[in-house]
Amino acid sequence: MEVAASYRARTRGLLGRDGIVGALLLTPASGVHTFGMRFAIDVAYLSRDFTVLGVRTMRPGRLGRPRLRARHVLEAEAGEMARWGVRRGARVRVRVRLPGPGRWGVSRPS
Numbered sequence: 001m002e003v004a005a006s007y008r009a010r011t012r013g014l015l016g017r018d019g020i021v022g023a024l025l026l027t028p029a030s031g032v033h034t035f036g037m038r039f040a041i042d043v044a045y046l047s048r049d050f051t052v053l054g055v056r057t058m059r060p061g062r063l064g065r066p067r068l069r070a071r072h073v074l075e076a077e078a079g080e081m082a083r084w085g086v087r088r089g090a091r092v093r094v095r096v097r098l099p100g101p102g103r104w105g106v107s108r109p110s
Contacts, residue, residue: 031066
């Protein structure tokens with residue numbers, strides 16, 4: 001998983017890419033758009049404690065309404081959230097690894 005925590009990284013998001021392996025966590029964030037995107041994405045709106053408030057699929061060229069209680073947004077290629085079992089009410093665990101070999105990871109929802 002990639003993390004976009006700076007304003008610049010959140011603004012760029014998945015723009016200009018042909019796809020993503022894994023997911024992109026935008027933090028802080030409460031909403032997204034898909035203007036300029038080349039592929040459809042699944043979007044999970046997460047609360048402060050990473051509880052899933054809602055999941056939707058967005059085609060390119062769409063504007064998603066911000067979720068008032070959302071503090072993070074998790075983006076992945078369309079279909080991935082269902083495959084991972086990410087659904088409303090689930091809690092996503094984010095495991096952080098220090099720089100070097102390995103990656104950030106998303107644990108299965110609990």
